[in-house]
Amino acid sequence: MSEQLEYFREYKSKLELAIGKRGTKNLINKAGFIVSAGTNDFVVNYFGTPIRRQSYTVSGYQQFLMQHVQQFIQGLLNEGAKKIGIVGLPPMGCLPGVITLYSNTFHQRECVETLSSIARDYNQMLQKELKALQNGLTQIFYVDIDQPLRDMIQRHTSFGFEEVSTGCCGSGLFETSFTCNLESNVCEDASKYVFWDSIHPTEAAYYIIFEAIRPTIDIAIK
Secondary structure (H helix, E strand, C coil): CHHHHHHHHHHHHHHHHHHHHHHHHHHHHHCEEEEECCHHHHHHHHCCCHHHHHHCCHHHHHHHHHHHHHHHHHHHHHCCCCEEEEECCCCHHHCHHHHHHHCCCCCCCCCCHHHHHHHHHHHHHHHHHHHHHCECCEEEEEECCHHHHHHHHHCHHHHCCCEEEEECECCCCCCCHHHCCCCCCECCCHHHEEECCCCCECHHHHHHHHHHHHHHHHHHHC
């Protein structure tokens, strides 16, 4: 995340060369920022490997991530950001890769509620922290993706989906990132799947998420 801030500072420097410092300040002040972080930190870094779990309890790791989010938000504020949307965690226990990791069978694939509850607890902590960071000069919004994804998974047929516990790419059980590539087999119709790979939603699912969070975004950037 510190690198992201550095990239942003480099971008601002280029903007200043193009439109001047005053123009850049006005642009940044009016811009809307969307920040999404935390899912990989839990799924990969904490539950995927034992190293973090040896150093942190779940609550301790939640606080650890929260501190980094706070620092990142403060970094954006220091660079002139005024309107910031922070995306919460999804229902982590419903991600296909997580189901594969914790399921005892490939046939009965259900959400791992203990992990989804950890995501909900973190989201509640995040919302409280964002309220504490609010002041008269900035607008900091919580963006909820947990409920839209949960709705799609629980009531998938009403959204036109047929598969919710495996991804479209490869086996759909564990592939993500470079393991999902041009050589991978894919499903015939990705729009029938909630997930593209074992972590990320499909375009169809992302569109529904966007429609659900659009009112929050509209308020943030108007």
